Amino acid sequence: MNSNITPQVLVDFYSKLSQLSLPEESIIFAPPGPQMISYGQENKIPLLNICSPQVDTNFFFILLEKVGEIIITHYPYLEKECRQIFSALPTDISDRELFVANVFKPGVNLLTLLKNDVSPEAFGFLMTHAVKPLMRQLGKIAAPAYDLEEWMKGSCPVCGGRPSLSLLEKEVGKRYLYCGLCEVKWRFQRLGCPYCANPESQFFRVEGEEKYRIYYCENCSGYIKTIDERKMEGTADLFWEDINTVHLDILALREGYINIQPELPLSALKQNGTD
Numbered sequence: 294m295n296s297n298i299t300p301q302v303l304v305d306f307y308s309k310l311s312q313l314s315l316p317e318e319s320i321i322f323a324p325p326g327p328q329m330i331s332y333g334q335e336n337k338i339p340l341l342n343i344c345s346p347q348v349d350t351n352f353f354f355i356l357l358e359k360v361g362e363i364i365i366t367h368y369p370y371l372e373k374e375c376r377q378i379f380s381a382l383p384t385d386i387s388d389r390e391l392f393v394a395n396v397f398k399p400g401v402n403l404l405t406l407l408k409n410d411v412s413p414e415a416f417g418f419l420m421t422h423a424v425k426p427l428m429r430q431l432g433k434i435a436a437p438a439y440d441l442e443e444w445m446k447g448s449c450p451v452c453g454g455r456p457s458l459s460l461l462e463k464e465v466g467k468r469y470l471y472c473g474l475c476e477v478k479w480r481f482q483r484l485g486c487p488y489c490a491n492p493e494s495q496f497f498r499v500e501g502e503e504k505y506r507i508y509y510c511e512n513c514s515g516y517i518k519t520i521d522e523r524k525m526e527g528t529a530d531l532f533w534e535d536i537n538t539v540h541l542d543i544l545a546l547r548e549g550y551i552n553i554q555p556e557l558p559l560s561a562l563k564q565n566g567t568d
């Protein structure tokens with residue numbers, strides 16, 4: 294593995310986060326009826342846009358605090374900002390319910406639901422990592438509603454986010470894209486850029502690392518890290534592959550390609566103050 298290249302603090306941070314346990318019912322997703330599903334599938338509408346999941350309010354605030362403590366342990370310079378966020382969180386039960394109900398709704402600025410002003414960057418960081426395990430769970434329970442072999446789109450069928458990795462599958466090298474947020478994997482065309490309509494893309498390899506390729510697009514300058522499962526034993530753990538390949542991101546950025554950040558649907562990640 295390349296964990297020797299990946300900063301240890303990053304590996305430790307994600308190890309701790311991935312150990313957070315989620316009760317079975319912490320996120321509930323009731324898929325809409327078959328008509329709505331086939332409409333959504335045909336028109337390539339992410340599931341999150343046609344149906345909101347439900348998250349238990351108390352559970353969410355406990356999770357938020359646990360994630361905050363993990364952040365403070367690994368990134369002590371964020372302690373002050375995290376504590377400010379903790380004391381700005383709503384306390385009344387109805388305000389808390391409103392807050393949680395809005396976490397998965399596009400277009401709501403959660404900063405406006407806090408009691409005080411806080412650092413929007415630190416708040417975005419905390420929310421992203423608190424929402425992450427719920428999104429992973431959502432990915433598991435919601436994704437089967439769609440036929441992922443038929444999705445063939447450059448964005449995630451569950452959350453609409455952009456892929457952080459692609460995968461050339463073991464058997465015959467079929468290509469899949471992977472969402473780093475909800476950890477869903479869906480089929481995509483073998484060639485072509487997931488970010489723009491360019492049907493062509495090139496790739497380069499890194500010496501000594503046969504299983505990785507970096508595909509890049511001359512049209513939009515986007516890149517995507519790719520794992521060639523045919524060049525490895527067993528199957529890839531994409532969550533860890535994503536983290537263990539930060540050196541490939543650095544390489545691609547140095548070559549002048551852009552790391553197109555996922556367009557997260559989460560209102561929490563809006564960092565432009567109030568609107």
Ligand SMILES: [Zn+2]
Nearest residue numbers: 449452472475
């Ligand atoms: Zn997703």
Ligand SMILES: [Zn+2]
Nearest residue numbers: 486489510513
């Ligand atoms: Zn492109």
